[in-house]
Amino acid sequence: MSFCEEVKNELIAIRPQGCCKPSYAYGFMLFGRSFSLKKISIQTGNQNVANAYCEIIYNVYKIKPQIFCGGSVRPTYRAEIESDSDRLKILASVDFGVAENSIDRNFFIRDCCESAFVRGAFLACGNINDPQKEYRAEFNVKNGPLADELSCLLEEHGIKMRKAIRKTSVCLYTKESSAVEDLLTFIGAGKKTLDIIDTKIMKEVKNNINRARNCDSKNISKTVEASIRQRTAIEYLEKTDRLYSLPQELLTAALLRRDNPDATLKELCRVSAEPLTVSGLNHRLNKIILIYEKDKK
Numbered sequence: 001m002s003f004c005e006e007v008k009n010e011l012i013a014i015r016p017q018g019c020c021k022p023s024y025a026y027g028f029m030l031f032g033r034s035f036s037l038k039k040i041s042i043q044t045g046n047q048n049v050a051n052a053y054c055e056i057i058y059n060v061y062k063i064k065p066q067i068f069c070g071g072s073v074r075p076t077y078r079a080e081i082e083s084d085s086d087r088l089k090i091l092a093s094v095d096f097g098v099a100e101n102s103i104d105r106n107f108f109i110r111d112c113c114e115s116a117f118v119r120g121a122f123l124a125c126g127n128i129n130d131p132q133k134e135y136r137a138e139f140n141v142k143n144g145p146l147a148d149e150l151s152c153l154l155e156e157h158g159i160k161m162r163k164a165i166r167k168t169s170v171c172l173y174t175k176e177s178s179a180v181e182d183l184l185t186f187i188g189a190g191k192k193t194l195d196i197i198d199t200k201i202m203k204e205v206k207n208n209i210n211r212a213r214n215c216d217s218k219n220i221s222k223t224v225e226a227s228i229r230q231r232t233a234i235e236y237l238e239k240t241d242r243l244y245s246l247p248q249e250l251l252t253a254a255l256l257r258r259d260n261p262d263a264t265l266k267e268l269c270r271v272s273a274e275p276l277t278v279s280g281l282n283h284r285l286n287k288i289i290l291i292y293e294k295d296k297k
């Protein structure tokens with residue numbers, strides 16, 4: 001399964017709250033292939049996505065879209081609302097005049113509904129690359145005005161996307177790992193965000209170790225490797241918001257290491273505000289690594 005499929009499966013598994021259901025369905029439909037009186041449909045290579053689309057539309061409107069399967073090389077699924085009167089019923093729930101190129105914000109009752117809306121949009125037209133290879137998340141939007149409105153909405157939540165005009169669509173994308181993380185967190189794929197943070201830290205660690213391997217002295221490299229393991233654990237705890245809930249003695253040790261990344265244990269003891277021994281400090285830092293490793297299992 002691709003990373004993108006895994007992300008989408010995680011998103012589909014989220015059960016939207018009552019207030020969010022209409023905006024989730026709306027995001028899904030608006031960013032699908034068509035959303036007009038003539039046609040309301042999505043096309044996807046992921047059968048789970050097609051099923052989720054049908055499910056939420058049935059849930060909100062009591063209308064059952066039809067699923068068609070095609071594609072010669074890879075299967076594609078098209079879910080479509082066939083009857084004129086059903087499409088009319090759905091479009092009557094949005095601001096008619098702007099149907100296909102604007103976001104009707106009346107759907108957003110609370111903040112959670114905005115996140116559900118973007119989740120639907122991402123399922124309909126989003127893509128994300130495997131962070132092991134490249135940090136990249138994107139939305140392929142069918143027209144420019146709609147892309148601009150989505151871009152504004154995301155920016156209101158601190159997520160900045162870039163825009164690229166393509167032949168038949170407008171692509172909103174980001175290659176910033178932090179924006180990819182923020183986007184996934186915003187739409188509810190928290191587990192995948194942690195995967196990305198982890199991959200990023202591991203990449204950094206590998207680079208640092210390679211750098212350290214080139215050092216002349218074995219001792220220097222040993223110190224650096226130990227420091228990197230400690231910093232990896234501390235950085236992870238910080239990014240997952242757990243650093244400051246560590247017991248005070250561990251927190252002191254963690255902050256000391258974080259703020260003096262290149263120092264030896266001896267040097268850390270020297271700059272510490274409270275008296276510390278090398279073995280005592282080493283013991284505390286090892287405890288932090290244990291917490292990190294236990295969490296990773």
Ligand SMILES: [Zn+2]
Pocket residue numbers: 017018019020021109110111112113114116
């Ligand atoms: Zn809501």
